[in-house]
Structure formats: C-alpha cells, structure tokens
Amino acid sequence: MAKFVPDATIDAMLDVIADNVDEINICSTQPTTFAEANATYELGSVTVTTGDGGGDWTIANGDTSGRKLTLGEQTGVSIGTSGTAAHIAGTNGTDTLYFVTTCTSQAVTSGNTATIQTFDIEIQDAA
Numbered sequence: 001m002a003k004f005v006p007d008a009t010i011d012a013m014l015d016v017i018a019d020n021v022d023e024i025n026i027c028s029t030q031p032t033t034f035a036e037a038n039a040t041y042e043l044g045s046v047t048v049t050t051g052d053g054g055g056d057w058t059i060a061n062g063d064t065s066g067r068k069l070t071l072g073e074q075t076g077v078s079i080g081t082s083g084t085a086a087h088i089a090g091t092n093g094t095d096t097l098y099f100v101t102t103c104t105s106q107a108v109t110s111g112n113t114a115t116i117q118t119f120d121i122e123i124q125d126a127a
Contacts, residue, residue, distance in 0.1 A: 003126035007067055010123050011052075011059050014069040016098070017121060018057035022050050023093035024074060024116060026108065027100075028083040034097045037089035043108055044079040046116065047093070068122040075115045082110045088119070 026044045031037035038045075048071065049055025062068045071090075086105050090098045099121060108114050 005126045010067040010125075013123060014059050014067060014121065015052060017090060018052045018059065018069055019050055020092050020096070021057075021090035021098050022048055023091050024048055024071070024077075025089040025091060026077060026079070026085045026103070026114060026116065027087040027089055028085065030087050030100055031089050031097060032100075034091055034095055037091050037097050037100070038093070041087070043081045043083045043085055044077050044114060046074045046077040048074065062122045062124060063120070065125040066123045068120040070118060070120050071116075073115065073118045075113075077114045077116055079108045079110055079112050079114055083108060085114065088116060 024046050025037045025042045027041040028043055029041045031041050052059045056072050058070045084105055085108050087100055088103050089100045
C-alpha cells in the first residue's frame, strides 16, 4: 500500500509556523526553549508579518517533493548583543519556540544591523 499525505495536510503543518511566528531571532548557540531563543542566546531579532502569502511567509511546492514554507529576506535586523551568529530561531515573541535552523557563522556587533537570507522549511512527501 502506498503512503500519501495530501498537500493540504502538509500545508496545515506549515501554516502553524506561518500563522504564529512573528519574531525571528539571531542566536549565538542553538536554543531549545523560548527563553534561550528570545534572551539567553539572542544577538538580535526582527518582527515579521504572519500568514501564508500575507507578508513574509509563502507556502509552495517543495524543491524535490512535498511542500515548503519560505521566509523572505529580512534586512536591517538590529543587533543588540555582540557575538557570533550561528542559528536562526522562530518564535511568537511571547512564549513559544517554533523552529531553529543554522546560518552561516559570522561575527555581529551591537548597534549594527544584519541580514537574514531567505530560507525554507521543507516537509517531504510521505515515502
């Protein structure tokens, strides 16, 4: 028997992120909790507009299969703490960590700005 998950089901999973994540945090170390992403390891953050197609997030076909959620490039991200950026986290800005990904490691300096390049969160088709 073949395995199958409709695109609408995968989209619903990605919508949880798109509909709730309104803050992207640049972190020095991989956070595993909201507090770590939003305070302990945070070097800077930017507010994003929630919702698929409503601003910063877009759901589309995956690069190889399934579906993907893309965050558009974020420029002028304020850096509040000097350090080495190594991870990007998505939170709701109040109490929940939704995802963590890596970024190209680079030094950032308090008072300056940074750019978060476009990236995808991809869910492959069932195999």
